[in-house]
Amino acid sequence: MTSDTTARPMIGTDLAADMVAQAAVRAKKLQDETGVQPCLATVLVGDDPASATYVRMKQNRSKKAGIGSVSVVLPAETTTDELVAELTRLSNDPTVHGILLQHPVPEQIDERAAFEAIAPAKDVDGVTMHSFAAMAFGEPGFRSCTPGGILRLLQAYDVPLSGAHAVVIGRSPILGKPAGMLLLASNATVTYTHSRTQDLPALVRQADIVVAAVGKPNFVRGEWLKPGAVVIDAGYNEGNVGDVHAEEVARVASLLTPVPGGVGPMTIALLLEQTVDAAEAQTANR
Template sequence: MTATLIDGKAFAASLRQRIATQVATLKEKGITPGLAVVLVGEDPASQVYVRSKGKQTLEVGMNSYEHKLPEDTPEADLLALIDRLNNDPAVNGILVQLPLPRHMDEAAVINAIDPAKDVDGFHILNVGLLATGQKAMVPCTPLGCLMMLRDQLGSLSGKRAVVVGRSNIVGKPMAQLLLRDSATVTIAHSRTADLPDLCRQADILVAAVGRPHFVQGDWVKPGATVIDVGINRTDDGLVGDVDFAAARQIAGAITPVPGGVGPMTIACLLANTLTATARANGLPDPEGLTP
């Protein structure tokens, strides 16, 4: 048995097309969504990511606002910029690219963003709203994973899900989203006792631990759906947190790395920006773009 490949690149392209169609409809009403991205410093990976975000933002018809600040920018200056963006009606979404320089308080910066414009879904208010099942801005990577799982499996109700990873960015919000869809969820991590046996019980296995090939093929339940969030740079190129070659022989469906979860993250950032725009203008949430 060879698992079905879940093509995140194709899914993301389809999602961007749907977003572009809905943006065009908003423009007919005189509303153009605007996304502001703030980059502090010269981190090469972050620069590439920000360029890609800006390009895709424009391609779906949104306005893109990029703010690049020097590495030694005082935190107070960054907070002042965020305050201006919070009060700018042309800006519907604000994203501060992480990681930040060491002299800045990441939590303080994130929580300075207007929660309604927090398209990363990292603000403490959005975290709390998600955890209590209320309407929130949802982190992009888990949202993309959820969309692919629903597309692959239909209803997630009653499925046994194991999330390997407990980060605030992926692991914890992923678990909350799976709970919302009535899956039975276990959060595991590298120190979980009997982790292989736990993983073998999962109908849905999400790997987000940040270690190359951490999840072995024989940890996968036959026929399970495997979502590999990991992106690890190795001498062999980019690899995921799952031993893909081995897991593919056992799983029912699996995301590759690259080309799986990665492309969905920016697409869901655009989806969140569209959602934020709709909410700011008293319109219903865009169909199919929210949990």
């Protein structure tokens, strides 16, 4: 991988728009042939403004793709049991094909217990242990949407994955860990790093591909990178700032995802694509 003076941006917007357009064609075909409109249920606990904005954005994109949406908003003081009961109800509702629990949830809720209440067949956000196992073992199943979107972006930009050394910064169960698993399934050599990692810059400097998913603005610096590295900024912090210092990194990397307009659109596009996948599968199995 060779270095340019300025990294070429890996734009997710156009690719995501194509994915949504293709999902819309499939959704219309399913509805025309069976009378079934794919339906995504979004569940929001509390009134966090950023989360509410994300949910509205996903609902608007769903509408553009011909996907119906059901919105469930629960009070901030909702208990784990109450949330699990609601997710179980949606899992048993034959008119709902996909379920998205907006995260993070309030601190009193056991988030893992909530995720596991989502039926695997409707886990279109790829957050259950079933979905993670499918990603880890290379079996059919839903991908975590941000990692899955990252893989599609890397493929679209013809980034060689087989034999490449990928360093993933962050180990969250819905971003860092599945991103590493999907890269491993593509025959990359994967190093996971996290808050306890010693001499992080030295490890990052070995990477052909860097996935920054740490949740800290401007965390990854240009001097950490080897020239020509491909950098995926999966972070989104206040003020449209990612997890990498974009100005510094752009001077060293060959490819860099912008924030916004890089990974974010791919996440939503994959969510909608997988909702149509789920609707087709459930309709075929009825």
